[in-house]
Amino acid sequence: MAENLTTVISSKTQTVEINRAKPTIIIGERINPTGRKKVLKALQEGDFEMVREDATSQVAAGAAVLDVNAGVPGADEPALLQQVMRTVLEVTDVPLCIDTADPEALEAALSLYEGKALVNSVNGEERALGVVLPLVQEYGAAVIGLCMDDDGIPETPEQRLAVAGMIIERAGALGIPPEDVVIDPLALTMGADSNAGRVALETIELLVEEFGVNITMGASNISFGMPDRKYINAAFIAMAIRAGLTCPITNPLVTEVITAVLAADLSMGRDDYGMLWIQAYRQREKAAQG
């Protein structure tokens, strides 16, 4: 059993420690135009009000970190991502998770960012490793490593573990320590493969045992195409936290999901006297009353 590592990320004024013995860190997913037509349209029109709202509401609902993505087709992504980040920083100072597939946008974002960012993401493809890891190293960031490589997404937990190990090793060769590599086991759609959930959960357990690294996951793909998705996402995220997930990328505004995260922490003895649970309940009541 590997020692549980601590990933530290920070903004100008705030530090967030991710560690398996502490309450789960929620990375708010909503500042992302992918699949959100209204956000996409607003960003295309240079309207950042929705970004501001998504930042404020997610932090109020319990996000300790915000994912920022400005992947608007046809846009100048480096400039747009910087603009989105500046907008977020107007309303909150939680650390950011910089989410882009464009190396120029990544560098623009890292050069603007004050603090230690989390980079979303690298994977095991040679091209990605060669471009993303040097930037992560140069700017002293932490990075999310996806369990996929040039051969695609491996089927078995053991194969995904091997990809994670390779990413951790390649990062280490550049001087990025294992605690700064957060692994995403990849949760695929159960509607397409009944074993998708099981494989993700077992991959998490192997990662914890072998490397002790922190683990992130977008936990909503899993239910794609199913009815009543929020309930699937809620149960799955609670089980994944039990398995070792420490910093899910999710939407804290969905009551079923935020309560599943908080209840998982409570059920694992990480919330003394249920103080966090009760505090979040009051916050929800307040938000519901407007």
Added chain:
Amino acid sequence: MAENLTTVISSKTQTVEINRAKPTIIIGERINPTGRKKVLKALQEGDFEMVREDATSQVAAGAAVLDVNAGVPGADEPALLQQVMRTVLEVTDVPLCIDTADPEALEAALSLYEGKALVNSVNGEERALGVVLPLVQEYGAAVIGLCMDDDGIPETPEQRLAVAGMIIERAGALGIPPEDVVIDPLALTMGADSNAGRVALETIELLVEEFGVNITMGASNISFGMPDRKYINAAFIAMAIRAGLTCPITNPLVTEVITAVLAADLSMGRDDYGMLWIQAYRQREKAAQG
């Protein structure tokens, strides 16, 4: 790692197999006057309509077994429990879980029951072992063993494991095989002890590893005194199923709880193509439309 055992219980016409590789078996908890004033009053007045409704609705919502409890203060419990059982058998033929602390009521119920019942429960107290296990053996039933003994409820998972081992051994000495002993790790209230959830989950994991027995649990005590209990119960039951819980005693009419059970099975690869999930969704839609 012990082999996963299969507990078989049955009614006159139905057989239920409880095994960790199969979908979770829900034991419906509602036919029980404890803490339900309306049910208590109805039973005191000889009105069994609510029993009939609770049986029908729980089976429709997914209960594969029904717990039957007739613990009405001052009542002739053996006669009342038989009457409750007869009422249930008028509307459904799922196997029953006979829930009583009164040895005479237990014997009356077992003598009436056609099939292999699940007896709820014995514990590690000498008095209980001496009275309940011989009846379980005589009637060829299965039995729930609670992880407590003459010294009360042990604090640590290891101590609870030891009590379970003792109950399994004592049952074995009478010829009751380990697969007919279903263990309840006991989930206490987290509001009173922040570690209550963690201890229950870890006890389940130890029980699976050491004995491979099936595991039941009343999963709602855990949230007593907290706000928004249904969300805690939902997350906790999903985590407990991941740990090894196979036949929770719960209320399948609570959407958050039944969906957590079904989503846990789905997430563990026990629900091919999500057929059970979709079927239950349709059932909920139908019930919601009246």
